[in-house]
Amino acid sequence: MKAAVIVFPGSNCDRDLAVAFEQAGADVTMVWHKDTALPEGIDMVGVPGGFSFGDYLRCGAIAANSPICQSLIKHAERGGYALGVCNGFQILTETGLLPGALRRNAGLKYICRTVGLEVASAETAFTAGYSKGDVVNVPIAHHDGNYFVTDEKLAQLRDEDRIAFTYTDNPNGSVADIAGVVSKNRRVLGMMPHPERAADTGHGGTDGVAMFRALMDQFATA
């Protein structure tokens, strides 16, 4: 698998995400936000966590309009894969590649701790290494992770089995406890929790490893 990880001014999980991909066996290229094209032959684009552009205007809004995101949108429209974590999820909703929006946490506080996630769908390349109903422990670290979709859109997400992860104990007020959703073609995942921070024994947990391994398997068999 050839992966690219986008670096925005203010990204701070870009290296962690790259390392998680590399440890699973991927070739990783870092891509700067001002670049206008992704490298040739990229299978997967990682959109990392952090505080792109200082969270000015809205989290992810400026990043979503950066030159590289035009290439990211084209990549996704061609059927390419993308994984957005935390600020990356906010950016993917701002580009319109994923539905909904992330609001300020209901309790108004920045929350940084490990939470339980239930695998709501194992029918994606990202979650194929888990079973539906599995509970995994993955850290969150966000101020604006309160997922919102309209009732109508929520019904559609449920019908299409597009909710990838839910919180076992909703920390931020997200609609229907949603922690991560996939695109209609199931190849773009956005999630607030950080699987790349649960990818090494030194992290205190390795429940995120199965996601990166499953992605590698996807491309090994493709």
Added chain:
Amino acid sequence: MKARVYVMLKNGVLDPQGEAVRHALGSLGFDGVEGVRQGKVIELDLAEGSTEATVTEMCEKLLANTVIESYWVEMG
């Protein structure tokens, strides 16, 4: 010329910051504050002849997230 863009969370979208302000006003003794919604104002300095239609396009593309926010524009 100037334009002013007002961005608010849509009605029906919970505004936790507005709620916190409402509680704070209550604890300062201001009774009867039944709701607070917090938004933002964006002032634009524009070249003469700029149109409201252009500012509306700016709102749709960047200044507001129409999934959760509504906006209105004042020109002049």
